[in-house]
Amino acid sequence: MSVMGIRIERGHRERRWRELALGIAFISPAIIGFLAFTIYPVLMALYYSFTDYNILQPPLWIGLDNYRDLITRDKTFKIAIWNTLYMVVIGLPIHLVFDFLMAMLLNVKIRGRSLYRTIFYMPSITPIVATAILWLWIYNPQYGLANSVLQALGLPTIGWIADPFWSKPSLIFMGMWYGGNTILIYLAGLREVPAELLEAAELDGANAVRRTWHVTLPMVSPVIFYTLIINMIGYFQYFTEAWVMTAQRSGAAGGPLNSMMFYTMYLYQNAFQFFKMGYASAMAWILFLIVLVATVVLFRTSGWVYYRSE
């Protein structure tokens, strides 16, 4: 095992093997988990995506038919993609900007800051199903709180999630309510911005807006990038809220005119309600590729992220 003619001392080599064996031993649960719960299912999903498979009969190879049907025939699939992109392109930035502004405010040295922090964090630890049911009631078009607030303000009432135009904005608004996790991550990032830098900028005559833009934002850009990636992947998998709010006893879900039919909901329906496992697997792989491409694009265009160690 000598590399490039260099003689490796025997004891040294043995030690390396021992180190490797020990390391592998400690991470062996991860290796088993990785093979059993990641590699195997990912490859099997790829295989199933080329088959017609209803679980009861063995999978039947049909080549690219699932993909072709999804792309050329399936109207619901297109609606689900459109709705999901709506959340990623419109909901995600609104969510991140709002959370960042809240974090900036919570970073100002005021009394009772921890109380405010608790208030902002509370919704994000409550179970999502309970949250969705609560907002279903708030958004009730006839008796809901949301419309009574609009009325009190002298505004016209709207249908909220019962109205195809307002249903997704309603979900985005609801999502702003439980952004506590992201706020806390931003807050942690803001605390690491060196006070000297801000003071120096102030001495140079930079006002608050310019200090935020030229000092704070670059310093917390790695944190922003992290929340962007994590929340984007989360929005692509948007499911529970919309499912709980729209699922009927009959098994139908998706809200008015499928305006709340998101990608993962349709995937779930195909797999576990229609038992089209091959079709759903093709959907899963398409989602995987979309998330992968979006992530790579974000990394490629991450020139605005500033790493202090560089």
Next chain:
Amino acid sequence: MATEARSIATTPRRYGWLASKQSRERLQRGVAYLILSAVSIIYIFPFYWMVATSLKSDQEVFQWPPAWIPAVPRWENYPAALQYIPFWLYMKNTFVIAILSVIGTLTSCTLIAYGFARLRWPGRDVVFIAYLSTLMLPFQVTMIPLYIVFRHLGWVGSYLPLVVPTFFGSPFYVFLLRQFYMTIPNELSDAARIDGCGELGIFWRIMIPLTKPALFTVALFTFLAQYSAFLGPLIYLTNQDQWTISLGLQLFKNMYGLQWQKMMAASTLTMLPPLILFFFTQRTFVEGITLTGIKG
């Protein structure tokens, strides 16, 4: 003179009273108070509305404009809600799954994180990055094949598909624990090694006691994630007696005629355990999130 005014912050020139640092900061704080208070009220109100609805009578629920405060709080809505669905059974099921998952996660993730943080072995960092990158994999991709495997094993309709995988590590918690382990000085382990302590001994006697706060954080996160999990239980818990509370709450919605007060009463009770847990562990939460958030 103009350049001087710009460079010396204490010179009050351009903005009158706003130019002094103290008054500017006071204004800043005032604005922050105002906005935070306003948004806080909006944040709290849904909670209030839930509890208020849970105490209303039938007429009050369907009253327009809505009654802000129930005239006579109807506490009997709570026992009624608990009878409407097998609430305590679902709570018990939820706790069993969550606690077993906490045990699984702590057992596997501590060992794995130790292997990545404290042992030096060839290829370690490459393997770690590969392992972490699986965080990007949407759950939906593995969902169907895993369902098929668990179905073949006869595990569908039991807790096994939800609990067993937690014994094989989760990249997110491994990452979190590794961050904690890296902060412990190497001298401690080296001293123990010289004294003839094996790696498992070091792990058990030094690392575990020193990282109790980290373990607590991971336990909390795991518990809360499992407590409110929905998609996994929806797929695997086909037997209604094994449902978790998240699945059970759906029963109010799907029954004929929505029972809003009972639904809000059950939702209120469902929200309580995480909120109570949070109030007692606030510091741990903040530290945990601080660590997971950044410092990659």
